[in-house]
Amino acid sequence: MDSFAGFVSLSLVKATPLVFAALAGTICERAGILNIALEGALTVGAFAAVAVSFATGSPVLGLFAAVLAGIALCALLGIAATRFGVDQIVAGTGLNLLAAGGTAFGLVVVFGQPGASPEVHALGAGGEKALIVAAFVAAFVLQAVLDRTPWGLRVRACGENPRAVRSAGVDPRRVRVTATVVAGALAGIGGAFLSLGELDIYSDGMTAGRGFIALAAVIFGRWTPLGAAGAALAFGALSALQFVLQRAGVPSELMQALPYLAALAALTGIVGRARAPAADGVPLDERPAHIGRMAKGSVENRGD
């Protein structure tokens, strides 16, 4: 059926924002920041893209604005977590609320109407394709950067033991903040793809939890860019499959829930779990302890 080609292309379209967000999540976690504000970063990216395209008539400027918006949001997380000692999860939750409230509020301020923006100039089919390709190129590039460049080495070290990074004469705060900046840019592009690539409007709640699916993809991808992109692609295919199976009577909610259910399964480690970076989510001045340690260590002694 020609719908197979349609399925593949729909999968790619559905996967692309997830790939961007998952790469953003990976780079943050490798540097030791558990970025739950990805959802917010996608949201502000999608909104900024449409707002700027609306104001200037240029979707390219819109894309640019999305990058800046994503950077602003994620860098706030990085700065709050490294300079002000705010707990990463708390800060991430705050930023998500901030993004949701700010964009809903912005819709009224910029477009004078709540709920959704009017149609604006979008990136078009060419732009959409370019971003799809860019997402997968970014995965390879990021993998190479992480594995082979000095910055990549510092990021990896920072996610494992920031104190060692400091002893080596590198400021781990800077490393973590730059990681959030890179992540913000990626997530911003992901957001712009949602509003200006796939569609030509912004509407409240359009990110629909993709930032959280991305976190699941990071775990599935075992904290590597290529793995995360692969997982994001699989999740994209799942959501494309939803349109096919819906006609067969499978509830769409079940299909939508699959990535989240899969993420829960990943947390059990039954499907095989790699070790998370030791200092993932750990503030800079604390010695990292493995997340799994608590559960393992507290095994009641029965001898055997």
Added chain:
Amino acid sequence: MSAALELHGVTKVYPGGVRAVDEVDLALEPGEIHALCGENGAGKSTLAQIAAGKISPTGGRVSGADRVGLVHQHFELVGRLRVWENVVLGREPRRGARIDAAAARERVRELARSYGLDVDPDAIVETLPVGVAQRVEIMRELAREPRVLVLDEPTAVLAPVEIDALFRTLETLAARGTAILVITHKLAEVLAHAERVTVVRAGRVVMRSLVAETSIDAIAHAMVGGTIPALAERARTDVVPAFVARDVAAGDGAHALREATFEVRGGEIVGIAGVEGNGQTALADAIAGVLPYRGTMSLNGRTLETLGAGARIGAGVRSIPQDRQREALVLDWSIAENVALGDHDRAPLRRGIAIDRRAENALATRIVERFDVRTPSIRTRAGALSGGNQQKVVVGRTLSGAPVFVVAFQPTRGIDVGATALVQSRLIEARNAGVAVLLVSFELDEVLALADRILVMYRGSIAGSFERGAFDRARIGALMAGA
């Protein structure tokens, strides 16, 4: 020749008002090995951090700190990265945008050759034994070609042979013109390898001398600032078996406990001698009931396998853990709340569903008095106490709970002379009163001073046993190193 590093009138006052370092002058000459000695809490580590430019002094002047390498007591390495990655971190050789991995490996090999530090550049650091990991940390510092190398308690985790290897490396370095500052409280090492010695006490320099012109006694006297407080008398006790371990094995990896069979009798202190990382932690954790093990343990004939950590405390197995800040105390809580930890779930501290605050306060007051905890009040945060006073709270809690068997893991680590004497005396008194005590210490001197019987641990097994009166320091040292 101009000094490699000079400190003039350096003072460090911490925000709480603690004067950690007070008007210190210190000059290091190129090519010398200089020992900086002092008791715990004397300000040595702060001074090292200042010398290495890691923290800035609140007064005085430092020159030359930009060329100082610092080797930490607890290594600051990234366990999951390779040796070469750790060594070049922050100063990576590049080829275009990429790290030149070949050049980095070659750099490590070259360092290894020229200083006799045998390390595989591609090994993953967390798989290395401590002694090798320390070489990686030294290499990382040497890669920056420092004029001064500061080592903070470098021998604390090393076996005697490794200590010799370390000093050979340091002597090579010194011969090539690097100034070496070794911070230590082990005086024998000072006399064997250093040329000059500076002693600090309470943040001030109290003695400077050429090693050739002084003695261990003089240095010890300067460190303590008087005579060392006497320990409690060791009374004659009737010993009866209390704790028995048979074929106990626990943990995995290099630091696992492979096999231990021994008994600790009421009224005796059994000392475990050994270098850190030879299974002591797994042994203590297994006894405390926080690490699964194979084999059997019993206390006064009662088997312990069915008891979890809490029930073991109830049965009289009580521990002084090695890391008091993480494993023994809740730093954000008051002393009073802390003394209930472990006993919060049984009488007399628990009444019905509630914790009896009056009993808790009474216990805290008793501990503060009997164990000489220097604190404004029992409401003071545990985290606000000095290390010595924190340890007194922990020891007080452990010994006040009617113990039958006490595991004391490095009970005097990082605390001052006065607190050390108090803790050691209280352990001896507990022994005199019939308590079975298992003392685990990485300081052979402490084990020799306190134990009635010494078991040497090496690679997770008991390598030898010595009765008091037949302690053979050289033989024990050799067994600790695996001879």
Added chain:
Amino acid sequence: MTARMRPFAGPVTGAVALIVVAAAAMLLAGASPIAGFAALLRGALGGPHQVSETLVQTTSLLFPSLAVAFAFRAGLFNIGAEGQLVMGGLCAGLAGAALAVPGWVAIPLILFAGAAGGAAWGGVAGVLRARFGGNEVIATLMLNIIAALLANYLVVGPLHAPDATGAETSELPRSSWLPLLLPDSRLSVALLFGIALAVSLAYVFRSTAFGYALRAAGDAPEAARRAGIDLRRTALVAMALSGAIAGFGGATIVAGVLHRFNVALSPGYGFIAIAVALVGGLDPLWILVASFAFGILQSGSLSMQAYAHVPKDVVTFVEGLAILALATRRFVAPRTAGT
């Protein structure tokens, strides 16, 4: 962990910070902060009806906020109060619509169903954490979305009420509605339940051995473990109880306010609850006060939109900023250096 989370300067500074941030946001929207606050306060406190509506919002926020604080005190990040609230509401709505028994039987069952639903949802995260060491942040985030999807599926699909216009279940029989505190209002006895719960939790944390163990597990897990506190059981119990509290809150919305389950049951109470819990310094009694403050924001925001032309979403924005600003204040106290 919880010590890091307590705003060190206390709830008063928190409130001041909030007001300043809110004023700035109103200026950003081109509105006068004075007019904005006036409209907000009028809308929230301007008369008996407004006050009762504010108390309805207070109640709805109180339960999830206590839930969040409960888990936080035990060292667990429950970001999933939203999902637990929804599941609690869903179970309560299904139970309520199905039960044809007198109110004095039905109401306790409905509330129990809500608590059970929330506990199950929180318990999943608890099991993942306790059994597998899975990060509860990720788990609760995922469970939030799964709860929303599940509720949506059931209410739009198999359990859709024939008489309903929206995505909701059938209406509860009148006898199963929670008694009102004020006639002609939506304010039910749920507020009293909430106050009683806050007071009980304060007692649990301050005085009981159970609360002591929970706090120890949160503040120093390694020390707690060596003191015989089973961290796995604590994680499971804390997450389940936290979920039960949030689920109970969902049930009170169903039985006390909406009288049926609707997918739009919560405008994000479970997330706002994190801000409330932080503002309240994780102390149940202060959380009571903070819930009232946030209740004012929630209930006044519509009036602010209508009369001062400040979009109501400014409140969400401010709440997000509040979390950041408040959390930032920790750590400022100097730490004494150890040697």
